[in-house]
Amino acid sequence: MWMRQARFACRKHSKKSWEWLKKKYWGRIKGRNDNWVFMNKDLYLWKLQWTTIKRHILVKGKSSPDNSKLREYWHKRQADSPKYLFKSRQILWRRQKGKCLVCFDLIDNGENVHVHHITPIRCGGTDHINNLCLLHENCHRQVHSNRGQLIAAVCKLLEPYAE
Structure with a gap:
């Protein structure tokens, strides 16, 4: 150069x-x-x-993400290094322990991830990190499509996270 x-x-x-x-x-x-x-x-x-070099941890033996017996191993491995670039998403990911708050499946299962406002902005919510959570795209769509009972139930589930 x-x-x-x-x-x-x-x-x-x-x-x-x-x-x-x-x-x-x-x-x-x-x-x-x-x-x-x-x-x-x-x-x-x-x-x-x-540029500093970031070392990665080698995968144990012949471990495969497709092996259902090693699901916890892969979850722990992903928890050590979330792939999100934005610091706010990393904070949300760690706070939720890498799980979607609607279906309780891993956030990193290949689906698109959306940031959801626990208290909607039109109802007085803010963009503060305490009012946000990560949801799968489909879970997010379900939360917003069923305005009645489902949204009330989900909001009740999410209340402990909105501090």
Whole structure:
């Protein structure tokens, strides 16, 4: 990558000296012990060596997610590293112990996941994390389709989570 950067700088400013190019395109960033960061006043190019390596835990033996006897093993394994990118979804996932609050099945069973407002916004609810929960797409649809008894029952189930 460094060679490409140097070639770009030399091609762009073929009449300029190497010292001038070095001052213009390379510098130092606060918090990094590196004098060769390709940058301008506002931006810099991220170096791959700055990325921390995340180690993963190897799967035990010939364990398969399809084996019903190892369901708890896979659930615990997923609980250690939720796949959600957003911090709020990770918090919800951990709070619910990885289970849907309607069908009590694992959230990570391959279905789409929706964020549900326990107290609807139109009824005075907020987008605060204490008023949210994760539901499967189908469970979420069921909660919103049966406005009468089902929604009251589900809201009663979800009340302990809305603090």
